[in-house]
Amino acid sequence: DTGVSQDPRHxxxxxxxxxxxxxxxxxxxxxxxxxRQTLGQGPEFLxxxxxxxxxxxxxxxxxxxxxxxPKGSFSTLEIQRTEQGDSAMYLCASSWSHSETQYFGPGxxxxxx
Amino acid sequence: xLKVEQNPLFLSMQEGKNYTIYCNxxxxxxxxxxxRQDPGKSLExxxxxxxxxxxxxxxxxxxxxxxxxxxxxxxxxxxxxxLSATYFCAVGRxxxxxxxxxxxxxxxxxxxx
Numbered sequence: 001d002t003g004v005s006q007d008p009r010h011x012x013x014x015x016x017x018x019x020x021x022x023x024x025x026x027x028x029x030x031x032x033x034x035x036r037q038t039l040g041q042g043p044e045f046l047x048x049x050x051x052x053x054x055x056x057x058x059x060x061x062x063x064x065x066x067x068x069x070p071k072g073s074f075s076t077l078e079i080q081r082t083e084q085g086d087s088a089m090y091l092c093a094s095s096w097s098h099s100e101t102q103y104f105g106p107g108x109x110x111x112x113x
Numbered sequence: 114x115l116k117v118e119q120n121p122l123f124l125s126m127q128e129g130k131n132y133t134i135y136c137n138x139x140x141x142x143x144x145x146x147x148x149r150q151d152p153g154k155s156l157e158x159x160x161x162x163x164x165x166x167x168x169x170x171x172x173x174x175x176x177x178x179x180x181x182x183x184x185x186x187x188x189x190x191x192x193x194x195x196l197s198a199t200y201f202c203a204v205g206r207x208x209x210x211x212x213x214x215x216x217x218x219x220x221x222x223x224x225x226x
Contacts, residue, residue: 031212042117042201042216043156056213091155095212101146102214104156 002026004105006092012111013082020078021108025094032075033102034067035091036060043091049075082112115140117204119217127225129191134220136185136202144205145178145185146214149198156201159187189222197224 005024013019025032030051035043046065048056051072061067064082069075079086089109093102116139126132136145144163148156160169162178162185169176173196175188185202199221203214 033214035214040218042203042219043214045213045215048213100212101158101161102212103158104148106155 004092004094004103006090006105006108008108009106010109010111012113014113015084016081018078018080019082019110020076021090021092021110023075023077023092023105025073025075025092026103027073029094029096029103030072031095031097031102032069033093033095034075034077035093035104037089037091037107038087046077046090079110082110084112086110087112115142115204115206115215117202117215117217119200119202119220121220122218123221123223125223125225126189126192128193131191132189134187134189134200134202134222136187136217138183138185138204138215140206141180141183142204142206143178143180144212145176146203146205147176147185147187148201148203150201150219151198159200192224194224194226197222 007022032049034046037043046058047067049069064080067077089107091107092105095102118137147159150156160176165180167178173190178185199219201216201219203216205212
């Protein structure tokens with residue numbers, strides 16, 4: 001399967017704990033995006049990488065959030081000191097160029113208790 | 114700030130009927146994307162519309178884009194149960210070579226046999 005993959009698919013954590021999610025994009029795609037989706041809403045943009053460079057971050061991405069794409073391939077999204085408001089589906093997408101389709105992964109569903 | 118509005122938010126229709134979902138957006142863009150999402154699943158790309166007047170069709174779905182009116186439509190012809198899902202439109206804006214997508218709130222479509 002050459003689609004976007006994400007790990008883990010589900011994560012339950014207690015408030016105050018740190019969590020890290022991983023995204024493996026489609027192999028030839030150099031653009032990678034993170035979005036967050038809460039129940040009943042459309043996805044909201046969080047951050048974007050072109051190769052290993054993080055070029056844009058949303059204001060939604062507080063200081064507790066950090067994302068990396070160290071070798072321009074897979075990416076990680078870490079949330080420190082999780083809060084209940086962080087509960088959401090975290091979606092990763094990748095694309096080859098800026099006007100092409102973004103292909104989404106299956107998402108990581110986070111529940112903060 | 115770019116705003117994307119879809120209507121209706123909820124749509125219940127009988128099999129065999131035709132209907133249209135509308136997507137309005139607030140600022141200039143010539144890139145419009147339609148996605149489908151099944152419950153608990155990720156987003157599946159349906160259409161990419163890259164210019165004014167673009168029209169694309171796949172099976173019972175047809176999407177069009179009017180950039181002057183800042184309006185896209187998704188038309189459903191002779192609906193079947195398999196089309197039940199949530200449909201999102203998303204507008205693309207470029208920053209730093211990034212295609213940041215701003216999504217609408219989605220239209221939850223239920224096809225009744």
